Amino acid sequence: MKREQGFSLVELLIVVVIIGVIMAIAVPGLQRARRYAQSGSAIQSLRTFTTAENLYERRYKVYASLADLAPEGTIDSNLANGSKSGYTFTITLVLDINNKPTHFTSNADPQSDPASGDYFFTDDTAVIRYNIGAPADSNSLPIPR
Secondary structure, eight states: OOOOOOOOHHHHHHHHHHHHHHHHHHHHHHHHHHHHHHHHHHHHHHHHHHHHHHHHHHHHSSOOOHHHHGGGTSSOHHHHTTEETTEEEEEEEEEOTTSOEEEEEEEEEESSOTTTOEEEEEETTOOOEEEESSOOOTTSEEOOO
16 A cells, blocks of 8 residues: 655644744834834825925915815825825914914824824924824924934
């Protein structure tokens, strides 16, 4: 009688354990790289908002809401919807006594993992500030260059 050859159960278990160890090492690094990429995209989006707001202010002498910037063509459709690369974006207008928007603030808040995510903030000074685990504001530290 001919005996069939194949892998034993022990050999298959060793292969599964090796694959599990490789995954345990690789997955946290991939998640960290993804988080850094999303943070970089949020920072660049806030720079885009600042540029768009300055262009709008030069043209109309007031700052614009997110809905007003979209038709101008200075921001893309994802930013116009207020969401991009795992972040939610908001623009808040600061009104003077005549109800004229003379300043703006913009926030980028992470959609996932808000307890340890990077939050970003900018205003008409164009300084982008960050905070970890809580919303950033004008008192937060500026991003490192």
